[in-house]
Amino acid sequence: MNNVLTRRHFLKASALTSGGLMLEITLSGAALGEALGTLVGSKELNAWVQISSSGEITIYSSVPEMGQGIKTALPMIIAEEMGASWDDVTVLTADVDSARYGLQGAGGSTSIPRNFDSMRTMGASAREMLIGAASEALEVDRAELEAKDSQVIHLSGERLSFGALAALAVRQPVPDPATLSFKDPKAYTIIGTAVGGVDNLGIVLGQSKFGIDVDVPNMRYAAYARCPRLGGTAINFNEQAIRALPGVLDAFILAPDARTGQSSMSFLDGLAALQGGVAIVGEDTWSVLNAKSQLLVVWDESEASTDSWPEMKIEAQRLAGMSGGEVKRDHPVEAALAEPNNKVLEAFYEFPYVAHVCMEPMNCTVHYTAGTTSSAARMEVWVPSQFPGQVKEIAKNLLGLSEAQVTVNMTRMGGGFGRRAVHDFVAEAMAIAARTEGPVKLTWTRTDDIHQDFFRVGGFENMKAAVSPEGKLVAWDQHYIGFAHQGKAVIGSGLWGNEFSMTALPNARVTQSLIDIKTHCGAWRAPGANTNAFVEQSFLHELSVLAGRDHVEFLIELMGERRWLSDGNINALNTGRAIDVIQLAATKAGWGKPMPAGWGQGLAFYFCHAAHIAEVADVYVDANQNFKVGKVTVAVDVGPIINMSGAISQVQGSIIDGLSTMALQQITMTNGRINQDNFDQYQVMRIGATPAIEVHFIQSDYQSTGLGEPALPPLAPAVTNAIFAATGQRIRSMPLSQEGFTLV
Amino acid sequence: MQTYQLTVNGESHTTTSEPDKPLLWILRDQLKLKGTKYGCGIAQCGACTVHINGAAVRSCVLPISGVSGPITTIEGLAKNGLLHPLQSAWIEHDVPQCGYCQAGQIMSAAAMLAVNPRPTDADIDTAMAGNYCRCGTYVRIRRAIHTAAGSNSVEGEAEA
Numbered sequence: 001m002n003n004v005l006t007r008r009h010f011l012k013a014s015a016l017t018s019g020g021l022m023l024e025i026t027l028s029g030a031a032l033g034e035a036l037g038t039l040v041g042s043k044e045l046n047a048w049v050q051i052s053s054s055g056e057i058t059i060y061s062s063v064p065e066m067g068q069g070i071k072t073a074l075p076m077i078i079a080e081e082m083g084a085s086w087d088d089v090t091v092l093t094a095d096v097d098s099a100r101y102g103l104q105g106a107g108g109s110t111s112i113p114r115n116f117d118s119m120r121t122m123g124a125s126a127r128e129m130l131i132g133a134a135s136e137a138l139e140v141d142r143a144e145l146e147a148k149d150s151q152v153i154h155l156s157g158e159r160l161s162f163g164a165l166a167a168l169a170v171r172q173p174v175p176d177p178a179t180l181s182f183k184d185p186k187a188y189t190i191i192g193t194a195v196g197g198v199d200n201l202g203i204v205l206g207q208s209k210f211g212i213d214v215d216v217p218n219m220r221y222a223a224y225a226r227c228p229r230l231g232g233t234a235i236n237f238n239e240q241a242i243r244a245l246p247g248v249l250d251a252f253i254l255a256p257d258a259r260t261g262q263s264s265m266s267f268l269d270g271l272a273a274l275q276g277g278v279a280i281v282g283e284d285t286w287s288v289l290n291a292k293s294q295l296l297v298v299w300d301e302s303e304a305s306t307d308s309w310p311e312m313k314i315e316a317q318r319l320a321g322m323s324g325g326e327v328k329r330d331h332p333v334e335a336a337l338a339e340p341n342n343k344v345l346e347a348f349y350e351f352p353y354v355a356h357v358c359m360e361p362m363n364c365t366v367h368y369t370a371g372t373t374s375s376a377a378r379m380e381v382w383v384p385s386q387f388p389g390q391v392k393e394i395a396k397n398l399l400g401l402s403e404a405q406v407t408v409n410m411t412r413m414g415g416g417f418g419r420r421a422v423h424d425f426v427a428e429a430m431a432i433a434a435r436t437e438g439p440v441k442l443t444w445t446r447t448d449d450i451h452q453d454f455f456r457v458g459g460f461e462n463m464k465a466a467v468s469p470e471g472k473l474v475a476w477d478q479h480y481i482g483f484a485h486q487g488k489a490v491i492g493s494g495l496w497g498n499e500f501s502m503t504a505l506p507n508a509r510v511t512q513s514l515i516d517i518k519t520h521c522g523a524w525r526a527p528g529a530n531t532n533a534f535v536e537q538s539f540l541h542e543l544s545v546l547a548g549r550d551h552v553e554f555l556i557e558l559m560g561e562r563r564w565l566s567d568g569n570i571n572a573l574n575t576g577r578a579i580d581v582i583q584l585a586a587t588k589a590g591w592g593k594p595m596p597a598g599w600g601q602g603l604a605f606y607f608c609h610a611a612h613i614a615e616v617a618d619v620y621v622d623a624n625q626n627f628k629v630g631k632v633t634v635a636v637d638v639g640p641i642i643n644m645s646g647a648i649s650q651v652q653g654s655i656i657d658g659l660s661t662m663a664l665q666q667i668t669m670t671n672g673r674i675n676q677d678n679f680d681q682y683q684v685m686r687i688g689a690t691p692a693i694e695v696h697f698i699q700s701d702y703q704s705t706g707l708g709e710p711a712l713p714p715l716a717p718a719v720t721n722a723i724f725a726a727t728g729q730r731i732r733s734m735p736l737s738q739e740g741f742t743l744v
Numbered sequence: 745m746q747t748y749q750l751t752v753n754g755e756s757h758t759t760t761s762e763p764d765k766p767l768l769w770i771l772r773d774q775l776k777l778k779g780t781k782y783g784c785g786i787a788q789c790g791a792c793t794v795h796i797n798g799a800a801v802r803s804c805v806l807p808i809s810g811v812s813g814p815i816t817t818i819e820g821l822a823k824n825g826l827l828h829p830l831q832s833a834w835i836e837h838d839v840p841q842c843g844y845c846q847a848g849q850i851m852s853a854a855a856m857l858a859v860n861p862r863p864t865d866a867d868i869d870t871a872m873a874g875n876y877c878r879c880g881t882y883v884r885i886r887r888a889i890h891t892a893a894g895s896n897s898v899e900g901e902a903e904a
Binding site (some may be wrong): 066067068069194195197199200201203204205206207208209210213215221246247283285286289290346357358359360361413414415416417437441445446484570645646649650652653654655656657660678679680684686687688690692693 | 780791817845872878
């Protein structure tokens, strides 16, 4: 990775007006084009550092913050490597500026592995320049100096503060990255410690600004109504009555516009087609929401979605009896399934569509100024987005604006979970702003937020397997029945080819069938993994029970020899790391201990997002099928932890999110209309059901990787396996509320 | 439009509004107090929680015409430059993830502590049942409330 950095990125030093040092990373033109060309695998650079002459260290964080803690974690890496004292560091949100920062985005739990090397290169460069400055000032050899606690300290004990050195450091040559050496992790004083979120004070004071809080002079407010059936368009509405309502300034129809992006969402561009509808612009939020509730719209539903969940289920059950289409891996399994001495099991699993329901509903503020004969049009955007730079593409497609004509400000996000990787709400805000004098803020209602979501896709898996008389798994036949837009699997549906079943099992056949839909689907925290883990890890437990084996022993046997399935590829399963987390979770949870009446333990392992994670759930079920998760024991290997507090927080949050989702949540649709309108019909787990959560990290020597998503997938099967242990009842469908189980 | 007198965080405000406009939008759009959040509009999620006469109220469903008594919002919780003990505890335990629900959480907790200064976990679960946290910070919310109250948590403690 350092080689990549050397070739494509240049550090630039310049003086602050205050006489301090400013260090920034610039991209060569070619590297910039490449970074913008693709989200995955790009090596964008994410920070610059300023040291004022009074010693304040400002680190800019360029990766959007949605609660994953990246705004704290990345600056910790810079501060560590430069020898700063964390107390001297102030973290600010960077501008959205691809020339300076490359692509700015958060998704796929990739921010840590993608940025670790560039962050520490930045820190080490600053350190070397400060040491160079001190070497000149003190007239000593630089080998006799070290940077520590925001000072450069000589062997003799003589020391100069970073602030005092800042102006001198500007004149130092920027080091060639190839010459840099990095701290021994054993000497770390910041990385690996527990550091609180850099915005915590603002949050507890109510001063932290989210997108929905944007307030610019002369701002107007907008609401937007779309057809209750996805894809319908507005023909007319009670315009006179709406315009007469208090606080309403304007109301108009927007035609659907495919130029803003394809309706089948691609995670890689974050674009989505503008839905047709009725916009209302007014003096404040309530006036436009109130007017929206009084809209009477005539819709053209000729192109609207006819998707219905009950019909999808019927179709899936029909397909389950047939063989699947696309074959991901095809090993002969018929003989083992037909062998009379083997035990064979077949099971049909189901999981629902779910919504993101970020606590902050979607919103965007846009100020569009039309061009005149003497000045070009321009636009300023304030947006809570996981990929804020991508909204420039929408301005180009919709209004023909060049990148230079658009200024984007990223705000803190009130949750993301993958929802804010799609910018349909930005397209709406821009289309409304194009017809509005001055800035305008579009705010979605919670109902908009649920109905217009890009859902976690539902699906089905028909599973068949055989175990030998010796209790070994000898055939695995997996038929995934998922969903597609125009024949192409939607994100999160189908199998990716790197699942455990396909990479580690010798006797596996995996097939796939896809049902075409119009319903919008998108990335939802650990896409694909969050549902496949439930099926795979539940069914493996069914098989260990069928074989009369201990589940932990059975799972570890399946992992086979300790090996990395693709050396050096962080996205490939490492069976040794898998075995270690399974054993650690089992040990820490007291696996096999006698449980009180009504209690059971369940274990599940999953590998995704470069993380090996095992979880044990202790669950109590009473006679009325009320269930309580008493404790979840988690073992995680994501390499060395950057921020211990943030890492534990992400695991706790993933466990609670996983429990909330598997126990309570389901989106259904009837003839293209989403049936759940608000939190009374689509619930989020409340505090009373919170289990104790015990988190154990194996800080292996592998690369540090992200934790925003991967602790979620193992939770559902750990809980359902525990319910089986407690009651003998196997659950093959989520949410549990639909299976007669009530989370308490 | 009617005229209303409001006392918010000790300051007196005169505002004109339709009588059915919820307090939430008066606070956010007219008084520019943005710490109180919109989450659902039907009193299900608690992001909009403020105090009226010291009691926790969901401001998204309370019409301005129904407000009687002084209002405290998250911006008014710290007094004389000193953080409320809950605000300090929230920072100490690094509670927030996205942070959007936390003002509502803190306001619900503050109303509880005012009448029940030494809550048990069960008391906390009851008093905080109206506040969603989509990020799942409940473990740390419980712990931070106990810290602010000087009481002991009996569950949800374990971190290793």
